[in-house]
Amino acid sequence: MSGTPRAQPDTTPSAPARRAAGSTAAHAARRPARLRRRDALHHHSLHFGPNMTPMVDVVMVILVFFMASAAFLGPEWFLPSLIAQPPAPASPASKAATSTDPFALAPVQKVITLTRRGAASPAGPSPPFSSSTAASAGGASVLASIDGAPAVPAAEALQSITALVAGPGGSAAAEKLEILLRPAGNVAWRDVIAFREGLKRGGVTRVGMGPAAADRAPAGAPDLDLPRR
Amino acid sequence: MSDSINVTPLIDVVMCLIIFFLIVGKLASDASAVRLAPSGIGRSADAGRAVVVAIATADSPSSVAPSDWGGTRARVFVDGQPAKNIAELESLLRETAQRRFPGRALAELPVQIRADRELPFAAIDPAFQACSRLGILGVNLATERTP
Numbered sequence: 304m305s306g307t308p309r310a311q312p313d314t315t316p317s318a319p320a321r322r323a324a325g326s327t328a329a330h331a332a333r334r335p336a337r338l339r340r341r342d343a344l345h346h347h348s349l350h351f352g353p354n355m356t357p358m359v360d361v362v363m364v365i366l367v368f369f370m371a372s373a374a375f376l377g378p379e380w381f382l383p384s385l386i387a388q389p390p391a392p393a394s395p396a397s398k399a400a401t402s403t404d405p406f407a408l409a410p411v412q413k414v415i416t417l418t419r420r421g422a423a424s425p426a427g428p429s430p431p432f433s434s435s436t437a438a439s440a441g442g443a444s445v446l447a448s449i450d451g452a453p454a455v456p457a458a459e460a461l462q463s464i465t466a467l468v469a470g471p472g473g474s475a476a477a478e479k480l481e482i483l484l485r486p487a488g489n490v491a492w493r494d495v496i497a498f499r500e501g502l503k504r505g506g507v508t509r510v511g512m513g514p515a516a517a518d519r520a521p522a523g524a525p526d527l528d529l530p531r532r
Numbered sequence: 533m534s535d536s537i538n539v540t541p542l543i544d545v546v547m548c549l550i551i552f553f554l555i556v557g558k559l560a561s562d563a564s565a566v567r568l569a570p571s572g573i574g575r576s577a578d579a580g581r582a583v584v585v586a587i588a589t590a591d592s593p594s595s596v597a598p599s600d601w602g603g604t605r606a607r608v609f610v611d612g613q614p615a616k617n618i619a620e621l622e623s624l625l626r627e628t629a630q631r632r633f634p635g636r637a638l639a640e641l642p643v644q645i646r647a648d649r650e651l652p653f654a655a656i657d658p659a660f661q662a663c664s665r666l667g668i669l670g671v672n673l674a675t676e677r678t679p
Contacts, residue, residue, distance in 0.1 A: 357540035380574025488654030496569035
């Protein structure tokens with residue numbers, strides 16, 4: 304705390320006389336050229352640095368702003384899905400355009416039809432099918448049929464699809480595998496999303512949504528195309 | 533003391549107003565929101581840069597009368613505009629695409645499907661059919677993020 308030297312009170316007996324004689328000269332020597340500001344804020348800034356309160360205030364508001372933004376934007380995931388299109392009429396020009404790479408493998412398309420067990424009843428309360436617990440719970444409320452094969456529990460269908468893209472060369476197989484998902488009209492949307500989530504977990508990237516299948520009969524041969532990249 | 537104007541209170545008030553309107557806007561949009569199906573995997577997307585097709589159940593809080601969608605009473609909105617049938621849904625999608633994404637091909641239109649998890653697929657299928665007829669190649673299915 305080194306400040307301007309201040310006069311100490313003089314207690315000697317001759318102080319009044321000396322103060323009277325030299326007061327004018329001593330006071331003129333101690334007084335600065337300008338009048339010194341003696342407000343509390345200036346005094347505070349001299350001893351404790353700049354005032355941090357406004358900066359802390361603004362920073363806290365910005366922090367709350369970003370926290371609120373993150374809370375609003377955070378709680379959603381998005382599952383990309385292709386839209387099945389009617390097959391385009393094959394022409395020689397289009398065939399030539401699509402077969403530029405002679406070694407390219409044709410995409411493997413599988414049509415998966417989802418139906419509800421006991422599908423005669425309309426959609427109502429049923430135990431939800433969860434892909435994350437499919438292996439243990441079985442996902443027995445939803446049945447899946449691959450390319451018109453007999454329907455099996457959705458969890459088994461997921462495992463068989465996942466087996467196609469697992470193991471060595473799985474990434475190349477996943478790129479060539481296309482799934483056209485055709486849920487029946489009475490399958491709950493949460494079950495469709497659960498199956499779609501299971502496909503994504505299994506590494507299948509190209510999944511398309513087709514029109515609703517019949518409630519009972521599985522779909523036959525694919526009559527729709529997924530858009531090409 | 534500095535001679536410049538102290539803008540700290542101004543910033544303070546403006547930021548509080550932004551947060552206020554952010555929260556109010558979120559609550560207002562929740563009025564017609566749907567209960568999304570849970571998913572533990574997916575990708576983040578900018579919801580504000582896509583045409584949102586929302587499909588809500590008939591018992592969702594809304595002043596719009598529900599209509600028949602695949603044998604199920606539901607409410608369908610395209611960016612907040614209600615549609616009563618698939619023809620209206622198609623025209624709304626086309627108008628919204630022209631308004632929000634002028635000059636962009638419909639095939640590349642970013643579309644987000646937000647459907648209630650309790651709805652049967654028959655109520656959601658018209659949205660996919662409308663997208664297919666318009667030549668839209670892909671959509672994003674909105675889900676609720678779960679750990």
